[in-house]
Amino acid sequence: MRRKLAAGNWKMNGGSVELGEIRTLMGRAATRQTDMLICPPATLIDRMRALLGDAPMAVGGQDCHTATSGAHTGDISAAMLVDAGASHVIIGHSERRQDHGETDATVRAKTTAAWNAGLIAVICIGETLQERENGQTLDVIGAQLSGSIPDEMTPATTVIAYEPVWAIGTGLTPSLEQIAEVHDFIRDQLGARFADGADGVRLLYGGSVKPSNAADIFAVSNVDGALVGGASLKAADFGAIIDALDAA
Numbered sequence: 205m206r207r208k209l210a211a212g213n214w215k216m217n218g219g220s221v222e223l224g225e226i227r228t229l230m231g232r233a234a235t236r237q238t239d240m241l242i243c244p245p246a247t248l249i250d251r252m253r254a255l256l257g258d259a260p261m262a263v264g265g266q267d268c269h270t271a272t273s274g275a276h277t278g279d280i281s282a283a284m285l286v287d288a289g290a291s292h293v294i295i296g297h298s299e300r301r302q303d304h305g306e307t308d309a310t311v312r313a314k315t316t317a318a319w320n321a322g323l324i325a326v327i328c329i330g331e332t333l334q335e336r337e338n339g340q341t342l343d344v345i346g347a348q349l350s351g352s353i354p355d356e357m358t359p360a361t362t363v364i365a366y367e368p369v370w371a372i373g374t375g376l377t378p379s380l381e382q383i384a385e386v387h388d389f390i391r392d393q394l395g396a397r398f399a400d401g402a403d404g405v406r407l408l409y410g411g412s413v414k415p416s417n418a419a420d421i422f423a424v425s426n427v428d429g430a431l432v433g434g435a436s437l438k439a440a441d442f443g444a445i446i447d448a449l450d451a452a
């Protein structure tokens with residue numbers, strides 16, 4: 205049985221003031237059936253971990269470098285994220301793929317770096333609107349899966365987030381049937397490639413998840429949780445999404 209996971213990606217948002225939002229989620233974390241993860245900007249990871257204390261909420265980074273250290277100005281290694289208190293890292297978000305030219309090969313190398321440092325990788329995949337309109341969605345997803353995930357994948361070290369690029373921050377979402385089609389496809393692809401344990405890998409949906417659509421999305425087959433952007437910045441909204449996941 206896969207535990208559900210609610211992951212919040214703050215992206216390039218949040219500072220000392222927003223950090224306080226997390227307090228309202230902490231008290232209820234211990235009683236939940238849903239695992240909780242917040243990925244704030246790197247500048248907040250250590251303070252968020254300290255604020256959370258023993259609360260059962262994970263903190264993650266939003267990216268890491270392929271190298272362990274060295275002359276890479278502005279970058280952060282996986283070991284540095286661990287040192288700051290992170291247990292997870294988002295890798296291959298479409299905004300990284302678009303803004304920084306990250307390829308499937310980059311994502312694969314970063315995932316290996318994350319695992320080597322002891323982090324759980326949240327690997328993101330998803331099609332563009334044009335790819336969906338061209339009927340290429342499953343081809344794109346299949347190629348991203350095979351190109352982005354190293355052979356050593358295990359359910360303990362890996363979460364996969366399906367995020368249609370056109371649904372991110374737009375208020376648009378795929379139909380429930382479209383989400384089911386992709387999530388079932390991902391599950392099948394993992395099963396075909398990773399005989400042992402692929403069924404334990406958690407599959408998150410991401411893209412305009414909000415309190416009003418969360419329950420419907422979480423009822424879809426092979427949706428084990430969500431990677432939430434904008435709505436994770438407000439504790440009330442993220443709390444409501446977690447409530448929906450708990451009830452699913």
Ligand SMILES: O=C[C@H](O)COP(=O)(O)O
Binds near residue numbers: 373412435
């Ligand atoms: O990582 C999160 C996703 O990009 C979803 O963002 P959004 O919930 O603001 O659409």
